[in-house]
Amino acid sequence: MTGRWRLTSQRLFALTIGAMTLLIAIGSWAGWASLADTTAVSDRLQQRISPAATAVVELGAALLDQETSVRGYLLSRERQFLDPYDAGQETERRKAAELRRLLADEAVALAGLEKVEAAATQWRSRFAEPLITAADPQSPLVVPGKAAFDALRADLTGLRQQVDVARDSGRQALVHSRQQRDTIFVVIVGGLLAGLFVIALTLQRAVLGPLDRLQGAVRRVADGDFEHRVPAGGPSDVAALAADVEAMRERIVAALAESRAQEDKLRRSNSDLEQFAYVASHDLQEPLRKIASFCQMLQRRYSPQLDERAQQYIAFAVDGATRMQALINDLLAFSRVGRVYDNVTEVDLAATLRRVRSDLAPRLEDTKAEIECPELPVVHGDPTLLAMLWQNLISNAVKFRRPDADPRIEIAAEPDGAMWQFAVQDNGIGIEPQFEDKIFVIFQRLHPRDVYPGTGIGLAICKRIVEHHGGRIWLDPQYTSGARLCFTLPAAP
Structure with missing residues (x-):
């Protein structure tokens, strides 16, 4: 099966199924024929020969009744002694008819029956009736009548022997038929087993073997050995599949090489980004510090000489420089997620939350904030990033509180398959559902800066941290008594 004449696995399976069907059909026919022959021989013996032997005995008894009845009548001269004679003739006629039916295919026995009937008729006409x-x-x-009846009994004995010979012959034929049947069944079973073995061997070599080799090669490639070639063999469709897998492997190898090249570029780009972050955190902030410092010195030294508008302009300059510094610091924090902080380990969130609450203790005391939290689980992640996540979420809940109510923050946690799902809800001013996508975008603000301070990057950092850990974060639109933010984190192994 090579070249363009190679069969497909579907056709091979069709051929094997056809071969199995043919074997089963031949075996079934042979078994049926053997059973039919055995049944026919058994029926001949049980339904014809054996009943014929019984009928011969009954026929002999009917003839003997006739002879005994004639002798009894001669001795007693009473008519009642002839009743068995008449009944014996009726029984003789009935048994003779039955024997002719049963022995229709037995020519020798049938001739013996005719001889007995002729002798019986002659005995009655020549001796019994005259007597x-x-x-x-x-x-x-x-x-002479007694001698004639003895000759009749001898003929009846011959008939009985002929029937016995037929019965013995039938028994031997039944034994032979059963032996032949058993032999045929053994041959059928052996043939089926041999056929199944040949079919299984053919399928193993032609289909299953190539599939196993293909599976082994694919698994080896899947385990990371991308340089291992996938061999093509077996039926045409399996060979075509192997060729497709090999083509896919070659594309993966090419894509992997390109990815490694891009990774090298990305590594260099990250190095440049780290250099930029260093410049941003030092060189870019130095002029801003100078602007703010000199503006403040100008305000202190020349305050008596400046009017109210000049004082306002200086305040604007200082505020702008301060906000620029805050924006730079927030940008640095945003860029470090997943790059600088990536120490993945098992993190006890309960301990992490205690540290965050300790860091935020002055602000929580000033606002009289209450935090209700159950026992938190251990998750898989970076301790610094997860602390930053809790700090941003709790700070937001405190910052966007209602002016007429003390902040109340409730934290919930429940398992969700291989993840843990968390919820942080408050009784603050809440977030409208139409802003669900906007709140996680960097520098997007929903409120004026003079009402709620900040750069608008807190929830963007939360989203980046959660997604870096393989989870997701979203706003619960069903909660209307404040804001309820939900997120998932991977459970510890």
Whole structure:
């Protein structure tokens, strides 16, 4: 099966199924024929020969009744002694008819039956009837009549022997048929087993073997050995599949090489980004510090000489420089997520939350904030990033509180398959559902800066931290008594 004449696995399976069907059909036909022959031989023996032997015995009894009845009548001369004679003739006719039906295919026995019937008829016409008419026990017909009946009994014995011969022959034929049947069944079973073995061997070599080799090669490639070639063999469709997998492997190898090249570029780009972050955190903030410092010195030294508008302009300059510094610091924090902080380990969130609450203790006391929290689980992640996550979420809940109510923050946690799902809800001013996507975008603000301070990057950092850990974060639109933020984190192994 090579080249363009190679069969597909579907056709191979169709051929094997056809071969199995043919074997089963031949075996079924042979078994049926053997059973039919055995049944026919058994039926001949049980339904014809054996009943014929019984009928011969009954026929002999009917003839003997006739002879005994004639002798009894001659001795007693009473008519009642002839009743068995008449009944014996009726039984003789019935049994003779039954024997002719049962022995229709037995020519020798049938001839013996005719001989017995002829002898019986001759005995009755020549001796029995004349003796009954004469009613004389001293009649000269008694002695020859007895001799004639003895000859009739000899013919009946011959008929019985012929039936016994037929019965013995039938028994031997039944034994032979059963032996032949058993032999045929053994041959059928052996042939089926041999056929199944040949079919299984053919499938193993032609289909299953190539599939196993293909599976092994694919698993080896899947385990990371991308340089291992996938061999093509077996039926045409399996070979085509192997060729497709090999083409896919080659594309993966090419894509991997390109990815490694891009990774090298990305590594260099990250190095440049780290250099930029260093410049941003030092060189860019230095002029801003100078602007703010000199503006403040100008305000202190020349305050008596400046009017209210000049004082306002200086305040604007100082505020702008301060906000620029805050924006730079927040940008640095945002860029460090997943790059600088990536120490993945098992993190006890309960301990992490205690540290965050300790850091925020002055602000929580000033606002009289209450935090209700259950026992938190251990998750898989970076301790610094997860602390930053809790700090941003709790700070937001405190910052966006209602002016007429003390902040109340409730934290919930429940398992969700291989993840843990958390919820942080407050009784603050809440977030409208239409702003669900906007709140997680960097520098997006929903409120004026003079009402709620900040750069608008807190929830963007939360989203980046959660997604870096393989989870997701969203706003619960069903909660209307404040804001309820939900997120997932991977459970510890």
